[in-house]
Amino acid sequence: MTWATQAKQYEQALINDLNQIIRIPSVLDVKTQTPQTPFGIDMIRALSQMEAFASRDGFRYGRVDNMVTWIEFGPQDAIETVGILTHIDVVPAGDGWLRPAFNPEILDGLYFGRGAADMKADLMSAYYAIKMLADQNRLLKRKIRLIIGTDEENGWRDIPRYIEQEGEPTLGFSPDGAFPVINGEKAFQTVQLRFPSISNGTYILERFISGNRPNVVPGEAKARIQVPHGVNLVQDFDNFLQQQPFLNGDAQQIGQTVKLSLLGVQAHGAYPADGKNAGTYLAHFLSHYDLGGDARAFLDFVGITIHQDVYAHGLGLAYQDAQMGDLTLNVGVMRYSNHGQGTILLNFRYPQGVNLQAVITQVQRHLNGLQATVNQVQAGMPPHLVPVEDELVRVLSDVYAKQTGQYLPPRTSNGGSYARLLKRGVAFGGQFPDLKVTSHQANENIPVVNLTKTMAIFAESLWRLCQ
Missing domain, CATH: 3.30.70.360 (Alpha-Beta Plaits)
Incomplete structure (x- = not known):
């Protein structure tokens, strides 16, 4: 059974969980900022929901200063870590929406909602990729940490705090860009x-x-x-x-x-x-x-x-x-x-x-x-660049080519992802080539089929990086 076929079996469960995350308007809210809620109460609600998923599915998890939640799978004593750097905050809905931005809907095969493209859907695809490895009792040599920030759309005050307290992953990727591998990001x-x-x-x-x-x-x-x-x-x-x-x-x-x-x-x-x-x-x-x-x-x-x-x-x-x-x-x-x-x-x-x-x-x-x-x-x-010869770039490029049937060379992006905070970090997914970018736009959406398509690519990539 292929990775894609296995991932497809999780589609409805993934959508159900994604719906819960999309419904939380996790926008920076100065009105509810306190030392306990550094970016507003809805950010805490969003992190708590991810922790509820982790508890349900038997993962280790923790929180750093109410800014970051981490979810972990793999040998707890592993020396090396593969990090998946994500964020659960979104930009304000803005005008021009045909339907409520925080009420997710599927129309004509497209999943609509603020954060669908940037980046709650890719966060959940990454989460379910880890869940699939766990459900299959895969044995890993490195551990995996899904790291979920809450300030990417504003001041980037979250992940640096996490790295300061928890340390920097050995290598990793952020599914906050596009396929194939983005090994360079502009300043x-x-x-x-x-x-x-x-x-x-x-x-x-x-x-x-x-x-x-x-x-x-x-x-x-x-x-x-x-x-x-x-x-x-x-x-x-x-x-x-x-x-x-x-x-x-x-x-x-x-x-x-x-x-x-x-x-x-x-x-x-x-x-x-x-x-x-x-x-x-x-x-x-x-x-x-x-x-x-x-x-x-x-x-x-x-x-x-x-x-x-x-x-x-x-x-x-x-x-x-x-x-x-x-x-x-x-x-x-x-x-x-x-x-x-x-x-x-x-x-x-x-x-x-x-x-x-x-x-x-x-x-x-x-x-x-x-x-x-x-x-x-x-x-x-500053500008960020990981050499194309690095193991991380080679593995991710190979998995993408294998699952899509198309090799595309690594490239540079205008976007800024959390991957640049790692010495060995790249952006990888979940925007597929030739798909209209709807991030930060009204009526933000992604094709439903891409949820598990992305999940399968992430799952095999994590598996290979952890061998």
């Missing part, structure tokens, strides 16, 4: 621009807001503008939308006050070309009007200099490495409040050959009148 760094926001001119920008996370392409933007007497901005906005059929929006004008709302296409910030940035499009529309002062500089920078510029040509940062690919830019957060302070968060993904200081310097050189201070946000991560 990622968020840069913050802070600037005064005083508007003057014929038109006055009162407020502009778009985006919630630097690693998400904003799907919505809103603005409030004061316009001169007799100006009908609503008609201009309607004409703009007609010229951009991939955008939707709404305009309301009462007297001289205009409220604009624009819907673009939300996407993962690692792949900004997959989205349509609502914030930069709205800024581009407004940049054609007589707004002065800081509003002028803000709209020119966001709406012209970096609008539709995912490779950062406008910042003088266009760069490509032969092994790791292009530098990319996502404009993740835009805020402007008249007589307040404005903020822009730029999320960069860059290969070896680029460094943070070069990024900051180039941003400073291309502000074009925007009186902004430029600083990094948090620590970021």
